[in-house]
Amino acid sequence: AARLSKKGFQVEIYEKNSYNGGRCSLIYQNGHRFDQGPSLYLMPKIFEETFEDLGEDIKNHIELLKCPSNYFVYFHDGETFELTTDIAKLSRSLEKYEGSGESTLINFLRYLKETHIHYQRSVRIALKTDFQHWYDFFNPKFLPDVIKLHLLDTVYNRVCKYFKSDYMRKAFSFQTMYLGMSPYDGLAAYSLLQYTEIAEGIWYPKGGFHKVLESLENIAVQHGAKFNYNADVQKIIIDDKGVAKGIKLVNGDVVNSGIVICNADLTYAYNKLLPKTSYAEKLGKKELTSSSISFYWSMNTIVLQLNVHNIFLAEKYKESFDQIFKDHTLPDDPSFYVNVPSRIDPTAAPEGKDTIVVLVPVGHLSNVPNIDFDQHVKKAREHVIDTIEDRLKISNFRSMIDHEKVNDPRTWETEFNL
DSSP states (O other): OOHEEETOOOEEEOSSSSSSSSSSSSSTTTTTTEEESSOOOOOOOHHHHHHHHOOOOOGGGGOOOOOSSSSSOOOSSOOEEEEEEEHHOOOOOHHHHHHHSHHHHHHHHHHHHHHHHHHHHHHHIITTOOSSSGGGGGGGGOOOHHHTTTTTTTTTHHHHHHHHHHHHHHTTTTGGGGOOTTTTTSGGGGGGHHHHHHHHEEEEEOTTTTHHHHHHHHHHHTTOOOEESOOOOOEEEEOEEEEEEEEEETSSSSEESOOOOOOOOOHHHHIIOOOOHHHHHHHHOOOOOOOOEEEEEEEESOTTOOOSSSEOOSSSSSHHHHHHHSOOOOOOOOOEEEEOOOGHHHSSSSSTOOOEEEEEEEEOOOTTTTOOOHHHHHHHHHHHHHHHHHTOSSSSSSSGEEEEEEEEHHHHHHHHOO
């Protein structure tokens, strides 16, 4: 919207909710601030370029805080691993699991080189090349890129080429969870995530991730864009030639337009907003990414054992992913992620307290019988608390939780049409 309005287009945005950003929004509770969705600010150069395209300096809009360490990874047997941008520290940590021979650092640097290529070429092809037709991707000039991206291989397989221990194979492959994918199925090119984390670090916008969207909206408004909230779209109006000509809102209002850009979830858009087609039916039957159960905990104290980003990995790593993506359910022993924004930005919680967000990957809503999400939420909660208490040696974590909000696949569907 900001780009188009800056180029002189008359832009109006219609949003179902009372705020922008969808899941990239904030929850407030008695002085605690939660990022409802994203909690990792990655690929900072892309954000810088976006603001530059709008004639702005991102530093004038957002204060970025660099996480002192990327993650602390906790394994089932009590072992831990710190993923950091500090290569000297990372090298010593790698030696614990990969051995102290010269091949350990050499293999890691080879891995970093490969993921660097995945990052650079993915950005160039996926973000900065305009493919007008699907077959344009198969232009011979892109063949070298396709080969270098290892599109016929998986994230986990590529990791196994460079790391020999089960610990490090897990530590350098779990990141596909953020994309709703299994590392055993996710395309190898998605290891670009691991690259940007190591080479550029993980950041946090002071005040929460929504600050980025607030800034972009303000810039769009300065260029004449208009944002309409609490404006649920019922359908996209299509003429006899199949061209989008406007939208109809749930309240009955019709908005005519020369161009309609739809940013809703793809499956939802084709099945709910556009006329029924065979393509829409096919989309509904395709394999979808995972969903999540997310807990938002207002703590009555500071939990010193937790860092900004914490990963707790399952012992039966592959089996847990299979239960998510093949059985569409909650794994018996799920891996999960814990984010403590107040550890890096004290404004996220009242003084002397912590704000904690927990994300537990789970199968998406499906037609699989006997899926009880109320039970899934209860089971996930107990598993998370038990695991934190066990692996971090905390005896009274439950009593530290003052207030809880929960989002599960049903919430994501109701609130954000996902």
